[in-house]
Amino acid sequence: MRTRLLEDGRRQVINFMFPGDFLGLQAALDGEMSHAVEAVTSVTLCVFARDRFFDMVASQPRLAFDMTWLAAHEEAALEEHIVSLGQRNARERMAALAVFLVQRAHDTGLAPDGVLTITVTQGQIADMLGLSLVHTNRTLQALRRLQLVDWTVNSISIPDLESARQFAGIDGNSFRLPRPYI
Amino acid sequence: MRTRLLEDGRRQVINFMFPGDFLGLQAALDGEMSHAVEAVTSVTLCVFARDRFFDMVASQPRLAFDMTWLAAHEEAALEEHIVSLGQRNARERMAALAVFLVQRAHDTGLAPDGVLTITVTQGQIADMLGLSLVHTNRTLQALRRLQLVDWTVNSISIPDLESARQFAGIDGNSFRLPRPYI
């Protein structure tokens, strides 16, 4: 989970990361990371030496290309998140996030049955969606009542992906290319 | 101005682009652009052939490195925007946007006197900040009254950059590296 903290304690979750994602590209270039990272599952990290980044680009163009691919798609995910925060109401936002996570998990081979097993607290959801904890809880219940998304402490389940997607206002499943693994 | 449209007509401005920025990296890789681009000033474009992108990475590592730099920093800007939309109220959001734009213009050599001359309608600001047009207008007036930001139809002026930054909750002017030009 990538997060940013404001000085007064407010926290914003930027995005959830998945196996194969690359962390800290901007930090590798600037020397200072603009955000924090927090693990919500056990993780395995592969560490790269930042001072050899340029050499890597020069000697391994295929790798450099894949990293650019990942960066561009991470950017696209952030754009989608911006659309959610700017234009969608609480229910649409939560549905959109659930669809995104389940879809994203599915793409990396997790959640083959449409159910994503992961432990996320309502506080974390609240900080991702820019909602209060209380309202997050109520929105969660509303979506469960509508049978659109069933999000419990340790799993996200979407009975009908298509209607959830439509409810959230996510445009048709645009053609999805397979992700490269570095 | 990079924007995304929802099917029901809602629009979200993703970010403002400046001279030297690179557009459509993700589209170059996927063949389909996830957003629209709209000019708010007259612009000069330099067009690249998308099918030679990989060759470029392989033969011009310095160029590839710079493009990665730009992509990583665009991502950082989007993160900041996400923090605004998720955690800041209307006034803080607008102040943060004004500071970002003036700062960004300053960095590319525009607005050397702290005043950015650019024509932005209140409707465009509203779609960037996820606010209604009416509330955008009132927030604008409030910030003018507070003498924090004076944003008129064709200029953005910030009398005291430091207090505006503090009001918006933007953490100390983190060390800024010069931007590469492709």
Place this chain on the structure above:
DNA sequence: CGTACACTTGAGTAGGATCAATTGAAGTGG
């Protein structure tokens, strides 16, 4: 002089925040 477009202002409303308690599920230690 009419149309178009952006900005402005007022009044009422609603979506979501805040405040305040309560319940439930794990741990932890005596």
Place this chain on the structure above:
DNA sequence: CCACTTCAATTGATCCTACTCAAGTGTACG
């Protein structure tokens, strides 16, 4: 095994920020 703490989820009540609706006022332009 049971009190005790901790942390997350839940519920009720009230408040406020920002939205919506509606009607203006410029200002530019053909």
